[in-house]
Amino acid sequence: MSDSAIKVKNLYRYFGALKAVDGISFEIPHGSVCGFVGANGAGKTTTMRILASLDYPTMGSVEICGKDVTAYPDEIRKLIGWMPDHFGNYDHMTVLEYLDFYARALGYSGDERRSRVRDVMEFTDLIPLSDRLSNKMSKGMTQRLGLARSLIHDPQVMIMDEPAAGLDPKARVELKHLIRVLAEEGKTVFISSHILSELGEMCDSLLFVNNGRIVHHGDADSLRVGSDSTGGFLYDIQLIGEAQSLSDWSVINPNVEFLETRKRGGRIRIDSNDPNVAADILAKMVRDGLRITEFHREERNLEDAFIDILGKIDEGNPSPIQATQTETTTHS
Ligand code: ATP
Numbered sequence: 150m151s152d153s154a155i156k157v158k159n160l161y162r163y164f165g166a167l168k169a170v171d172g173i174s175f176e177i178p179h180g181s182v183c184g185f186v187g188a189n190g191a192g193k194t195t196t197m198r199i200l201a202s203l204d205y206p207t208m209g210s211v212e213i214c215g216k217d218v219t220a221y222p223d224e225i226r227k228l229i230g231w232m233p234d235h236f237g238n239y240d241h242m243t244v245l246e247y248l249d250f251y252a253r254a255l256g257y258s259g260d261e262r263r264s265r266v267r268d269v270m271e272f273t274d275l276i277p278l279s280d281r282l283s284n285k286m287s288k289g290m291t292q293r294l295g296l297a298r299s300l301i302h303d304p305q306v307m308i309m310d311e312p313a314a315g316l317d318p319k320a321r322v323e324l325k326h327l328i329r330v331l332a333e334e335g336k337t338v339f340i341s342s343h344i345l346s347e348l349g350e351m352c353d354s355l356l357f358v359n360n361g362r363i364v365h366h367g368d369a370d371s372l373r374v375g376s377d378s379t380g381g382f383l384y385d386i387q388l389i390g391e392a393q394s395l396s397d398w399s400v401i402n403p404n405v406e407f408l409e410t411r412k413r414g415g416r417i418r419i420d421s422n423d424p425n426v427a428a429d430i431l432a433k434m435v436r437d438g439l440r441i442t443e444f445h446r447e448e449r450n451l452e453d454a455f456i457d458i459l460g461k462i463d464e465g466n467p468s469p470i471q472a473t474q475t476e477t478t479t480h481s
Contacts, residue, residue, distance in 0.1 A: 214305055
């Protein structure tokens with residue numbers, strides 16, 4: 150088996166003068182979930198369509214499980230499940246008929262066809278909706294139908310363009326769960342979304358794209374841990390007694406700066422990412438008589454991290470955290 154499920158090398162896609170994809174490279178390991186994030190028009194759908202062998206690159210190459218998408222489109226289509234942002238239903242078909250139709254189109258027949266359809270319906274919890282007309286379903290049910298359709302041929306790599314768009318919170322939770330189960334079964338999932346907080350929870354890595362270029366590839370946790378603009382790390386501290394005692398203590402202790410008073414305590418900055426330094430500071434606070442009840446490192450939300458990265462690019466730094474992690478953690 151090839152090292153990576155998805156390998157993109159110097160990929161370009163121009164539409165006339167418009168550089169929709171402008172030289173991107175990345176790799177996604179087998180069995181992991183990667184979130185593809187970017188503003189409207191950043192080049193996500195264009196990239197995904199090339200990965201799904203539905204469009205050609207202007208330059209560069211894409212391999213899915215070691216196979217070049219341009220040279221072997223038919224084999225690629227067996228390897229990938231493509232879930233576009235919009236797909237049509239057939240008004241007169243029930244859920245069962247719809248999936249059965251696609252299973253026939255994919256060449257399945259007899260018991261094997263029935264079993265494939267049943268498996269994907271079970272997986273997406275569509276059995277109770279077998280007889281429902283496919284155009285009479287909620288958005289969440291429709292997305293599950295789309296997922297079921299894209300899974301009929303048991304693909305190794307799922308490419309999903311904005312599958313959570315328009316879903317209510319319950320349907321999103323269900324979708325997130327299904328995506329994690331797919332990864333646990335060893336499938337690789339490449340998924341675009343605008344809802345960053347959600348991607349952070351389900352993805353092993355995040356790929357940020359802006360104006361057709363990758364501006365970050367790494368895991369969500371490292372982005373959340375991020376430092377503030379001075380490189381310091383922010384802590385929320387609660388204590389019994391006056392916040393002033395924390396402020397006074399900070400003035401006479403190194404590596405700590407008191408930033409603001411908060412309800413039942415305050416916010417401080419520690420000039421180090423080393424957990425030992427934080428532990429020493431906490432221990433000294435306690436030794437010096439501060440009655441600490443909470444000592445908590447603040448996390449940035451992913452939206453802020455994304456905006457920070459874009460901001461650094463605007464300031465003229467073309468690659469603030471350039472593709473730091475192409476081989477990321479394995480899924481749990
Ligand atoms: P969104 O989040 O809005 O779906 P996106 O990141 O998926 O955006 P793309 O759809 O890949 O962005 O589009 C990237 C750029 O390429 C856009 O400026 C878009 O208008 C342009 N584009 C996409 N397809 C074509 C096409 N077939 N012909 C001309 N321009 C195109």
